[in-house]
Every structure is written in structure tokens, then in C-alpha cells.
Amino acid sequence: MQRRTHMRKSERHQVIKRIIQEKTVRTQEELLAELKELNITATQATISRDIRDLKIVKKADKDGLVRFELFTEVSATEEQTDHQELFRQMNEFVTKVDVAQFLTVLHTLPNNAQLLSASLDDYPLPGKVATIAGFDTIVIITKSNDDALAVADFFNQQIAL
Known part of the structure; x- marks a missing residue:
């Protein structure tokens, strides 16, 4: 497989959103690993900025364990x-x-x-x-x-x- 070395920010954001919605991701390291599986390289600093830009928050799941989720306004x-x-x-x-x-x-x-x-x-x-x-x-x-x-x-x- 060919490594993808550069991806536009908007494309990377879409991929990150999809990962967060489809998988249980608890840490930035896990998110980096998921991106790597898709042949997308990014630095820890880039992922930190992406998390802030996308308003990804940590929230406890039904087991009380913290995971990443996209922030949504609550009713x-x-x-x-x-x-x-x-x-x-x-x-x-x-x-x-x-x-x-x-x-x-x-x-x-x-x-x-x-x-x-x-x-x-x-x-x-x-x-x-x-x-x-x-x-x-x-x-x-x-x-x-x-x-x-x-x-x-x-x-x-x-x-x-």
C-alpha cells in the first residue's frame, strides 16, 4: 500500500469525524493509530488542533469509560x-x-x-x-x-x- 503523506485539512477532518462516529476512540494515540491504518500520517500537534477545531469532547460511555465524541448542542x-x-x-x-x-x-x-x-x-x-x-x-x-x-x-x- 502506498503511504499518503499529505491530506488537506478539510479531508482529514471528515475522516476523523467518521472514525469518532464509527469507532470507540479514547485517546489521541488511538486516533493517530486509526488514521495510520488508513495511510494518513499526522503529528500529535496536528491531531490536537483537529480535536479542538472539530469540537471533539471526552464523554463517559455507558460503562463509565471516557471516549471521544463530536460535541453537539443539547436540548x-x-x-x-x-x-x-x-x-x-x-x-x-x-x-x-x-x-x-x-x-x-x-x-x-x-x-x-x-x-x-x-x-x-x-x-x-x-x-x-x-x-x-x-x-x-x-x-x-x-x-x-x-x-x-x-x-x-x-x-x-x-x-x-
Whole structure:
């Protein structure tokens, strides 16, 4: 087979969309491997730009594993369902809520922080700047100490600890 060394950006974007829609792709490395199987060469930097340009997001699948998906606007009904899922996850996974200055720290059951954090990223918490997740801990960075306290209050009101 002949190697294809150059492809227009728009063509590569179409191929990437098709791969994401037809296959389970969890990492940039897996996406690069899929492209390579199609004799399309690209660098890691190019793939990173393509992912940003195409608005490809990571989303948890039915097994709780993260995979790439094309971003789509959600309807009000889908957003409500997503929020219900977030509240279910909060009640199921969160074991403790702490505040340290402008940070709200959520302690979760083992191996559940990243899944809950991904759901939190889509939820409009006032004052939230970012979330960072580990194995059993999520740090929610807020703009101020007051915002961190408000976020902690939100969680304490939503979950039954």
C-alpha cells in the first residue's frame, strides 16, 4: 500500500469525524493509530488542533469509560436529564465535602472522581473556574473563598452524607 503523506485539512477532518462516529476512540494515540491504518500520517500537534477545531469532547460511555465524541448542542430535555444524572452521581459517589480557601474538595468513592468531574464540567456552578480529578478526589477551583463556600453548600444541600 502506498503511504499518503499529505491530506488537506478539510479531508482529514471528515475522516476523523467518521472514525469518532464509527469507532470507540479514547485517546489521541488511538486516533493517530486509526488514521495510520488508513495511510494518513499526522503529528500529535496536528491531531490536537483537529480535536479542538472539530469540537471533539471526552464523554463517559455507558460503562463509565471516557471516549471521544463530536460535541453537539443539547436540548433543554437532554440538559435536564444530564443534570439528573449529575445529581445521582453526586449522591452515589461523594463521601465528603471540604473547603480550602478558594477550593472546594470533593472526596468520592474510589475510581469515581473522573466520571463525576466530567459531569461537573458541564454544570454551571457559579464561580467555578475549573475542576481537577484524581482517583478519589475532585478539586473545584473557584474565583474566591466565598464562591468555594457556596459550591460546598450546593453539594451539601444536594447530597445526603
